[in-house]
Amino acid sequence: MFHQRRESPSILILICLMGFPQITQSIYTPSLPAVAETFLCSESLVELTLSIYFIGFSLGILFWGTLGDYIGRRRSMLYGLLFFLLASMICTQVKSIESLLLMRMAQAFFASSGSVLSQTMMRDLFSGKYLSQVFSICSGCLALSPAIGPVIGGHVSEHFGWQFNFWVLAAIGFTLLFWAYFFLPETEQKKEESKKEGIISVSIRMCKDPRVWSYVVLVSGANGILFSYYAEAPFFYVTLLGLSPTQYGWMGLVIACTGLVAARVSHRLNETWTNSRLVFLGASLITLGACELFVAGILDPYLAWGFPFAWFMVFLPFVTFYFGFAILVPNCLAAALRDYTGTLGFAGSIFGALYYVFVAISTGLMSYLHNGSLVPMTKIFLVLAFLILIMTKAFVQGEERHLSQNTAKPQIA
Numbered sequence: 134m135f136h137q138r139r140e141s142p143s144i145l146i147l148i149c150l151m152g153f154p155q156i157t158q159s160i161y162t163p164s165l166p167a168v169a170e171t172f173l174c175s176e177s178l179v180e181l182t183l184s185i186y187f188i189g190f191s192l193g194i195l196f197w198g199t200l201g202d203y204i205g206r207r208r209s210m211l212y213g214l215l216f217f218l219l220a221s222m223i224c225t226q227v228k229s230i231e232s233l234l235l236m237r238m239a240q241a242f243f244a245s246s247g248s249v250l251s252q253t254m255m256r257d258l259f260s261g262k263y264l265s266q267v268f269s270i271c272s273g274c275l276a277l278s279p280a281i282g283p284v285i286g287g288h289v290s291e292h293f294g295w296q297f298n299f300w301v302l303a304a305i306g307f308t309l310l311f312w313a314y315f316f317l318p319e320t321e322q323k324k325e326e327s328k329k330e331g332i333i334s335v336s337i338r339m340c341k342d343p344r345v346w347s348y349v350v351l352v353s354g355a356n357g358i359l360f361s362y363y364a365e366a367p368f369f370y371v372t373l374l375g376l377s378p379t380q381y382g383w384m385g386l387v388i389a390c391t392g393l394v395a396a397r398v399s400h401r402l403n404e405t406w407t408n409s410r411l412v413f414l415g416a417s418l419i420t421l422g423a424c425e426l427f428v429a430g431i432l433d434p435y436l437a438w439g440f441p442f443a444w445f446m447v448f449l450p451f452v453t454f455y456f457g458f459a460i461l462v463p464n465c466l467a468a469a470l471r472d473y474t475g476t477l478g479f480a481g482s483i484f485g486a487l488y489y490v491f492v493a494i495s496t497g498l499m500s501y502l503h504n505g506s507l508v509p510m511t512k513i514f515l516v517l518a519f520l521i522l523i524m525t526k527a528f529v530q531g532e533e534r535h536l537s538q539n540t541a542k543p544q545i546a
Contacts, residue, residue, distance in 0.1 A: 142254065142317055148271050150210065150317075151251040152278035153309060154244040157217075157302055158186055158360070159282030163378035164295035165367045171295070172230040176368060179230070180500035182237050183364045187493035189238035191486040193245030198253065198482020199332070206250050206257070206478070207319040213246025214313060218306035224299035240302075247309070249478075249485050256470065256477045257320040265408060268463030269399040275462075279363060280382075280389030287382030321478075335476050339483055347528040348469035351412065353488035354521040355419060355458050357495030358514050362451065364496045365503065365510045369447070388451045395459035402460075408468050409525075415461025416518075416525040422454030423511075423518035430511030447507070454514075461521070 161168070162183075169179040193213075201209040220240040227233045259267050289297050339345050363385075370381040402411055429447055473480035495513065502509035 142258075142320065144267065144270065146312060146317055147251045147254055148275075150247040150309060150313065151271060152247075152275050153305055154190065154241070154248045155275065155279040156282040156285070156305065157240060157244045158183065158190075159279040159363050160286040160302060161282075161290070161295055161298045162363050162367050163283050163287040163371065163381050164290040164298065166371055167290060167295050167378075168230075168233070172233075174230050177500050177503050180364050180503060181497065182234055183360065184493050184497035184500060185234050185238045186241040187360070187489050187496060189241035190245045190248075191489035191493060193242035194249045194485035194489060195482045196242070197246040198249040198478045198480075198485065200478075201250050201253055201321070201482075202476060202478035205319050206254050206321055207313075207317055210246055210250045210313055210317065211310065213243050213250070214306055214310040217243035217246070218303055218310060221299050221303035221306055225296055225303075227296075245485075245489075249481050252466065252485075253477050253481045254320040256474075256481070260471070260474075265403050265411075265464055265467040266400050268467045269396050269403060269459075271396075271463065275392070277386070277389050277392060279359065280385040283363075283367075283382035283385045284379075285382070287378035287380070290378045332476075332479055335473065335479055336483065339473070339480065342472070343528065344472070345469060345484060347524055348465045349484065349487045349491070350524045351416070351465045351521055352462055352469070353491035353495075354517045354524075355415075355462050356488060356492045358419065358423070358454065358517050359458060360492055361495050361499040361510065361513055364499050368503070369507060369510075384448075388448065388455060391452045391455040392459040395456040396463070399460045399463060403464075408464050411464045412461055412468075413525050415457045415459075415464070416522045418457025419454055419461060420457075420518040420522045422450045422452075422457060423514040425453060426450035426507075427511045427515050430508045 165179050165182075166176070168182075169176050172179075197209050197213055200212075217240065220236060220243055224233070224236045224240060227236055255267055255271075256264065285301060286295075286298050289295075289301055366385070367378075367381060370376045370384065371378060376384070399411060399415075402414075406414075426447070429450060469484055470477065470480050495517070499510065499513060502513070
């Protein structure tokens, strides 16, 4: 059905394919209160649409990453985009919260093809510091992509109703499908079947690999904070502070712009800093942001003093967090699978599925603890941030010291 093309893809198309699943996830977050009102259900149940999304996403990552190793990255991507387009159109017709939950899961399953396959294509084309720099460039745009969603969704929800968001996603899916069909080449280098490592062998090796698990914790912890924020923030800003969905969307975009600056910093530091040093910097900033938010949670009763004070108390922690996120995540993604170059599609799918399951648990916990105040969010963020920092100190830096010692050993003739 889809023919094969053989050139090098532009970074722009890979960034767009990697970022559109995050827009898909966040575009209707400003409408969460309206969705609860439409279906006459609790806010906690509506927040579950985000957890369901990540469950579908993690299952999809497993499927599309594996398929990419068998039929190629390009063909797998095109099939994923086609079915995403169809799922988005069906989402416009849902009549109950149960139908919405089911279709959001399906939508996520197909959208995940963009995330896992674009990362696999980057790993096909780059390695070492070059791969870290490419991921750094992407991270700035990816920091914006989940923030662009609420801006679009806020305007659409106010003027056309929250259901129209899914027509917007269908249009995005059609545009990407058209673009990828004509301009996305195949990047996989064909290998002899005898040299390909089996799926079971790779799975066992990854399960026993402490490097993989450490980076899973780091990436999933950072994404758990990010998407728990997008699950909880609409109720804080829209319901408690009285912002319109449009105002909420623009506030998120301002915060996320920090990621562009951080991506530029990370790109420059990659030239002189080691990977583990950059990871530690990102982890430290994320922890600092979580501590700032914890202070805001303690001052939660005083947030009723007015919008400017409340805005500043929540704005500052997330600026700090986004800066750390945009440094930590791309350097983790670049280093996590350097020992699995022979099966990047399947290895990437296992890695992605593991950390998105963790994200689903985080957002589900956020939904369960939701009580209308800022306090549950601050506690979850603080726990995840310190977990990231501890894992960075215990393993990532320890691994670098170990590698340095091995490199420094004199060669015996």
